[in-house]
Structure formats: C-alpha cells, structure tokens
Amino acid sequence: MPTPLERVRALNDRPIAPDGARVVYWMVATRRPRHNFALERAVDHARALAKPLVVLEPLRAGYLHACDRFHRFVLDGMADHAAFFRERRVAYHPYVEPAPGEGAGLLEALAKDACVVVTDDWPCFFVPHMQRAAAAKLGVRLEAVDASGLLPVSRAGKALGRAFDFRRLLHRELPSALEDWPLADPTAVEDLVPASIPRGVTSRWPRASAALLAGAHDALAALPIRHTILPTGERGGFRAAEDRLARFVEARLDGYEERAHPDADVASELSPHLHFGHLGPHAVLGAIAAREGWSPAELDPSARGARAGFWGTRPAAEQFLDQLVTWRELGFNACRYDEAYDRYASLPAWARATLAAHARDPRPPGYDLARLEAAATDDPLWNAAQRQLVESGRMHNYLRMLWGKKIVGWAPSPEAALEWMITLNDRYALDGRDPNSYSGIFWVLGRYDRPWGPERPIFGTVRYMTSESARRKLRLRAYLDRWGDTPALFS
Numbered sequence: 338m339p340t341p342l343e344r345v346r347a348l349n350d351r352p353i354a355p356d357g358a359r360v361v362y363w364m365v366a367t368r369r370p371r372h373n374f375a376l377e378r379a380v381d382h383a384r385a386l387a388k389p390l391v392v393l394e395p396l397r398a399g400y401l402h403a404c405d406r407f408h409r410f411v412l413d414g415m416a417d418h419a420a421f422f423r424e425r426r427v428a429y430h431p432y433v434e435p436a437p438g439e440g441a442g443l444l445e446a447l448a449k450d451a452c453v454v455v456t457d458d459w460p461c462f463f464v465p466h467m468q469r470a471a472a473a474k475l476g477v478r479l480e481a482v483d484a485s486g487l488l489p490v491s492r493a494g495k496a497l498g499r500a501f502d503f504r505r506l507l508h509r510e511l512p513s514a515l516e517d518w519p520l521a522d523p524t525a526v527e528d529l530v531p532a533s534i535p536r537g538v539t540s541r542w543p544r545a546s547a548a549l550l551a552g553a554h555d556a557l558a559a560l561p562i563r564h565t566i567l568p569t570g571e572r573g574g575f576r577a578a579e580d581r582l583a584r585f586v587e588a589r590l591d592g593y594e595e596r597a598h599p600d601a602d603v604a605s606e607l608s609p610h611l612h613f614g615h616l617g618p619h620a621v622l623g624a625i626a627a628r629e630g631w632s633p634a635e636l637d638p639s640a641r642g643a644r645a646g647f648w649g650t651r652p653a654a655e656q657f658l659d660q661l662v663t664w665r666e667l668g669f670n671a672c673r674y675d676e677a678y679d680r681y682a683s684l685p686a687w688a689r690a691t692l693a694a695h696a697r698d699p700r701p702p703g704y705d706l707a708r709l710e711a712a713a714t715d716d717p718l719w720n721a722a723q724r725q726l727v728e729s730g731r732m733h734n735y736l737r738m739l740w741g742k743k744i745v746g747w748a749p750s751p752e753a754a755l756e757w758m759i760t761l762n763d764r765y766a767l768d769g770r771d772p773n774s775y776s777g778i779f780w781v782l783g784r785y786d787r788p789w790g791p792e793r794p795i796f797g798t799v800r801y802m803t804s805e806s807a808r809r810k811l812r813l814r815a816y817l818d819r820w821g822d823t824p825a826l827f828s
C-alpha cells in the first residue's frame with residue numbers, strides 16, 4: 338500500500354525528474370529503518386522509477402547544544418544503520434560534519450541529478466528552517482513525510498489548545514488513521530536497483546569513520562562540539578530502542594499506574610529513542626497490542642474525548658497510551674500549527690495576564706541560571722532532579738513538572754523562567770529539542786492548563802507545586818539516595 342498522501346508535503350514546487358540518477362532519502366529526524374513512512378515513500382519512488390536509493394544521514398557539528406552526549410546517541414544509530422543497510426540494496430551515507438558548515442553542499446551534490454528527495458517532516462528546533470532553505474535551493478522536488486505520530490499531524494488542521502480537544506479528534510480519527518500501518522521493514526524488497534554513492538561525494542564528504550561509529554573516544558573528542566556534556570552510557574540506535582521497548586512491555590507496563598513515584602521505576606524511558614526517531618509510535622503500539630492481545634477493533638470512538646475508555650485495554654496500558662499518543666502528539670500539533678510554539682507569546686491569554694499581574698512580586702534573591710545549572714539551590718529535591726538531568730540526560734516526569742514550577746518561582750520574570758527551562762532542558766536532556774520539550778515547559782506556565790485558585794504570589798492563578806507536597810506524596814527514598822546531595826535528610 339503506498340504511503341498515505343496525507344502524510345506527505347511537498348516543500349517546493351519542483352517536479353519529480355524521472356530521468357534522474359537516484360532517489361535520495363535525507364534522514365534527519367526519523368532515524369530508523371523500520372516503521373518509517375518516509376523511508377517507505379523513498380523506496381516507493383525508487384521502485385516506481387527503477388532508480389537506486391541513497392540514504393543520507395547527516396549529523397551537524399554547529400547546531401545549538403551539539404555535544405558528546407547527543408552525538409554519541411545519534412552515532413550509535415548510524416552504526417546500526419551502516420550494518421543494517423549493508424545487507425540491503427540501498428547505499429547508506431552516514432556523514433558527520435568535522436566542522437560547522439563543512440556539510441554545506443552535500444545534499445545539493447546528491448540531489449543535483451536526483452529524481453526526487455524525500456525527508457522527515459519534523460516541526461521544531463532548526464529542522465524546519467534547514468529544510469525550507471534546502472527546498473529553495475534544490476532543483477528537484479523535496480517531499481517531507483510525517484512519520485512521527487499515530488495520527489497524521491495534518492488531520493487537526495489547526496493548533497488545539499487543550500488535551501481534551503486533541504483526545505476528541507483522536508477518538509474520531511484514529512480508527513481510520515490506523516488502517517495505514519507503516520511497513521516493518523520497507524527496504525526488504527528484491528527489486529531495488531543496486532545503489533552507490535557518487536565518488537565525487539564520498540571524496541568531498543567522506544562517510545563517518547569506523548572508529549567514530551564504533552564509539553572511539555578520541556574520534557568524538559576531535560569534533561568541535563561541547564565535550565563537557567558526556568555520553569550517559571545509554572546506547573542509542575534502533576536496536577537499543579527496540580530492546581528497551583521489549584523490556585518495558587515485559588517488566589514495567591503492568592505497574593505503569595505508579596509512574597508518578599520515582600522509586601517505582603515503571604516509566605518506559607522511551608522518550609530519547611522517540612525523540613531521535615530510533616523508535617516510532619507504531620512499533621510501540623504494536624508491541625503493546627501483542628502483549629495485551631489487543632487490536633484496533635477494540636477502540637471505542639464513542640469515548641468522545643473522555644480520558645478513559647477509548648483504547649479498550651487494561652488501565653495501565655490505557656494510561657500509557659494516553660501519554661504516548663494524546664500528550665506526545667499534542668506537542669507535534671502545536672509545533673506544526675503555531676509558529677510561536679517556542680515563544681512566550683504563545684501562552685494562553687489568561688496565563689500571560691495573571692503572570693503579568695504578578696511580575697513585580699518579590700523573588701528570592703541570588704538565583705541565576707549558573708546556580709540552577711550547578712544544582713546548588715536551597716531545595717534538595719530540586720537539586721536531585723537537576724543532578725539527574727545533568728548526569729543521566731533524563732529527569733523523572735513528575736519531578737520535571739516540579740522542576741519547572743520551582744524555576745518560575747526563582748527566576749526574575751516568567752520570560753526568564755521560560756528561557757532558563759528551555760536552556761537547561763535542551764542542553765542536557767537526551768529527549769530535549771523535541772515538540773514535547775515545549776509542551777512540558779509551556780505547560781509549566783499554563784499551556785494546556787486552566788486557572789487554579791487561590792491566587793498566589795508570582796504564579797497568580799497558574800498551577801503551583803511545592804517540593805514539600807511532592808515529598809509527602811511520592812516514594813522518593815531510592816531516588817534521593819541516588820541523586821540527592823544529602824540523602825540522610827530523607828531517610
């Protein structure tokens with residue numbers, strides 16, 4: 338079945354060139370060979386045109402926040418792909434920029450005599466800007482394919498301000514959207530024309546070295562990226578992502594309703610893998626369906642936006658799917674349909690008004706970004722969460738909310754709080770720079786929420802959270818033993 342056209346957007350108005358030499362898949366966000374509508378689309382073009390398929394997976398050096406941690410994760414994926422595509426009739430070119438700007442011209446060189454270029458539709462960070470620039474330069478058609486969600490992002494048609502509205506849309510539209518399921522292995526076909534990378538390209542932009550792909554420290558250290566943010570030891574790539582998914586479904590899913598408690602350790606920890614596209618939501622839903630003996634026939638569209646009852650699974654799986662689909666895909670909706678998705682101005686009017694009314698409320702002195710970054714506040718629980726972020730590239734979900742709320746209370750203004758949250762999250766979090774980064778961070782300031790009384794200093798009617806209440810409500814002992822600065826205080 339061809340890739341659903343509702344997932345395909347032409348980024349320029351150039352035609353497909355049937356006499357071209359190749360089809361190019363420019364893999365920039367959906368970095369996986371399986372369950373990937375974009376790769377599937379590129380394969381369809383290559384077969385229909387009887388042309389070779391080249392997969393270009395670049396990694397830039399000069400993007401904001403480029404560091405060893407994120408590079409290592411992407412490089413692990415490239416190593417998986419190099420091994421995977423070696424067995425296929427696909428020419429795979431992993432390119433790692435040795436210096437900012439060195440990759441300029443690579444895509445154009447491959448596209449110059451190509452039939453068509455397919456890329457990933459990714460709605461935030463530098464990607465849309467980079468793709469707009471490429472679309473203007475390329476002489477052939479550039480198509481972006483949305484492979485990020487279970488629901489094609491185009492089905493909403495506009496930004497939705499409440500999770501309830503998104504759920505209602507989902508309940509109406511998902512049954513038909515799931516009729517289009519991406520192929521598990523789109524390059525497992527016999528009739529692709531054998532492919533190679535043109536010599537002029539490999540000599541000017543050589544493929545990433547075996548040492549770099551294999552994880553050699555020296556090779557990574559030679560790149561001009563930030564070396565103080567270290568790899569976490571957690572492997573990236575689609576194989577590690579699939580392993581983690583299997584472990585989650587087997588050992589954690591049943592306990593997922595306990596996920597608010599850090600010590601329960603039942604969350605999936607899939608967000609970095611979803612962020613880098615090493616794993617997609619169809620594979621996740623497929624694994625849950627297999628475990629639960631579930632099929633889409635059990636969806637109940639009469640749920641009409643209700644939080645429970647739509648999926649027809651056990652409550653633990655239903656809660657997980659609500660996060661994975663409603664909350665995750667709501668973030669893609671905001672980034673696609675609200676140009677100001679990462680700007681303060683995109684907050685709802687009630688939130689901006691109440692925060693403005695309290696803009697002059699006194700804040701505790703002495704808190705600046707450097708103090709926060711160093712996890713050196715007077716709040717040990719906050720410090721533990723920040724330390725987890727810096728050292729492991731992750732932060733527990735409940736504590737992530739508290740972490741943001743405390744920053745609002747300490748920063749000189751809500752605008753500064755926003756900037757600090759984005760900086761810290763995107764600098765350290767493996768899953769940062771993602772549509773969900775902005776959902777979560779803007780939620781802290783009122784997006785997708787409603788006013789809550791009583792009115793308080795600094796926050797006005799924006800929802801308020803305290804570390805004291807978190808410590809009362811949550812099971813935290815093991816968490817604080819691991820990440821806290823003074824664990825004895827809590828035992």
Ligand SMILES: Cc1cc2nc3c(=O)[nH]c(=O)nc-3n(C[C@H](O)[C@H](O)[C@H](O)COP(=O)(O)OP(=O)(O)OC[C@H]3O[C@@H](n4cnc5c(N)ncnc54)[C@H](O)[C@@H]3O)c2cc1C
Nearest residue numbers: 604605606607608660661664665734741768769773774777
């Ligand atoms: C201040 C703040 C910043 C955040 N920054 C990010 C970020 O940079 N990247 C990111 O992916 N998520 C972010 N979140 C959302 C959420 O905290 C993480 O998605 C979640 O903790 C990831 O852990 P997990 O994969 O174990 O989640 P699980 O609980 O296992 O959930 C499965 C998947 O559902 C999605 N999901 C879960 N919770 C949320 C949520 N609240 N909002 C949106 N999607 C969700 C994620 O894709 C997640 O991987 C942020 C939340 C807050 C409050």
